[in-house]
Amino acid sequence: MATDHIRYDVLARDALRGVLKHVLADAAEHGLPGEHHFYITFLSKAEGVKISPRLLSQYPQEMTVILQHQFWDLVVTDDRFEVGLSFNGIPERLVIPFSAIKSFFDPSVQFGLQFEPVDEPTAEAEAPVETLPVTAAPETPAEAGDEPVKQGEGAEVVRLDRFRKK
Numbered sequence: 001m002a003t004d005h006i007r008y009d010v011l012a013r014d015a016l017r018g019v020l021k022h023v024l025a026d027a028a029e030h031g032l033p034g035e036h037h038f039y040i041t042f043l044s045k046a047e048g049v050k051i052s053p054r055l056l057s058q059y060p061q062e063m064t065v066i067l068q069h070q071f072w073d074l075v076v077t078d079d080r081f082e083v084g085l086s087f088n089g090i091p092e093r094l095v096i097p098f099s100a101i102k103s104f105f106d107p108s109v110q111f112g113l114q115f116e117p118v119d120e121p122t123a124e125a126e127a128p129v130e131t132l133p134v135t136a137a138p139e140t141p142a143e144a145g146d147e148p149v150k151q152g153e154g155a156e157v158v159r160l161d162r163f164r165k166k
Contacts, residue, residue: 013115016115020113021098024074032068038067042096042102044056044059044061046097055094062102065083065085071084071085073093
């Protein structure tokens with residue numbers, strides 16, 4: 001078999017991450033249209049991920065967040081997104097590089113993307129984990145007392161293979 005000097009796999013992966021970036025940037029600017037909402041699974045210890053020590057201890061390998069009703073201050077840059085979410089009534093700020101994302105799923109239209117990890121740390125050379133302190137966020141009446149669904153509290157983590165045509 002010939003050697004792929006062009007690296008089509010990398011080009012395709014980057015193009016699909018561009019779809020994810022575009023969708024999140026649009027949501028940051030205009031909000032979520034219609035019934036769209038996003039399940040985003042990422043590697044908790046990937047380089048550049050910033051989550052609180054509390055969340056890291058609960059989700060030491062990977063974590064799934066849902067962007068639907070209660071999120072705030074969504075910021076999208078070329079290499080990551082940042083978002084405010086509430087977990088058990090505690091507001092948190094998460095920083096998630098696109099390279100740390102394992103999967104993206106929008107159940108409203110049954111659309112999903114699955115990514116191979118980029119430079120996943122090995123046991124010998126594990127990337128340092130940066131944690132963030134809990135930050136307060138203003139609660140609006142719609143956010144007060146409402147909790148987003150998160151993995152382990154009634155949400156079903158869906159394998160994207162389940163929706164692929166065989």
